[in-house]
Amino acid sequence: MELSLVIQIWLAALFTIWIYSVAFRDNDFFKFAEYTFVGAAAGHSMVYAVDNLKRYGWDNLMGGAYLYAVVFLLGLLLYTRYHPQYYWVSRYPLSIMVGLGIGLSMRSVVTAEFITQIKATAAIKLFGGSLYTTISNVIFLVLVVCTVYFFIFTIPGAHEGGLSVIPKIARYGMMAAFSYSFANTVLSRYNMIFGRLDFLYNQWLPLTGAIIALPIVLVLLVYAMRLTSKK
Secondary structure, eight states: OOHHHHHHHHHHHHHHHHHHGGGTOOOHHHHHHHHHHHHHHHHHHHHHHHHHIIIIIIHHHHTTOTTHHHHHHHHHHGGGGGOTTTGGGGHHHHHHHHHHHHHHHHHHHHIIIIIHHHHHHHTOOSSSSOHHHHHHHHHHHHHHHHHHHHHHOOSTTTTSGGGGHHHHHHHHHHHHHHHHHHHHHHHHHHHHHHHHHHHIIIIITTSTTHHHHHHHHHHHHHHHHHHHHHO
């Protein structure tokens, strides 16, 4: 195995242990790993931004696309935010950026999360499939109708009397959906943890000296936690 790859595995393993140590108690090793990660991410983003600025902006401007000068000017005007007198100028490029961002995102959001969902719901076939599919589609359609009713018909009396069963069904359906979403989130986090544990067990521990280094790292972590608790 190449030396550079060995160094990468060691660094990844140490930073993994240091980052997860905060689950037990805050310590200096976690802070070091956290600050290193934030600094590396900020540096990477800065280099990436400068490269994009040169590749997609400056090179095109030097190639004769002079409309990019307007973009550069708007970008420079953003820095007037730090001037005590002309800070208000930064509102103009910021408003343009926010307006463009909202306009572009709304088009994709409305299409993906609104129109597509309605089309998929309307295309459900209640009959013609297996018994399990039919029951699932009926339950899904009932929950959709009840939930839409719950949010649209909020006038007085719409949730009273015999109609009160509809909001109850809607609440149960929404709680089930929220629980499912939360469970997916938790499972994704567990998958991340298992992935890091698999990395430590199958890639780091087989390396020379890793078995000896592991208890030393853990002892140092415990010592750092005790020092932090005394501060």
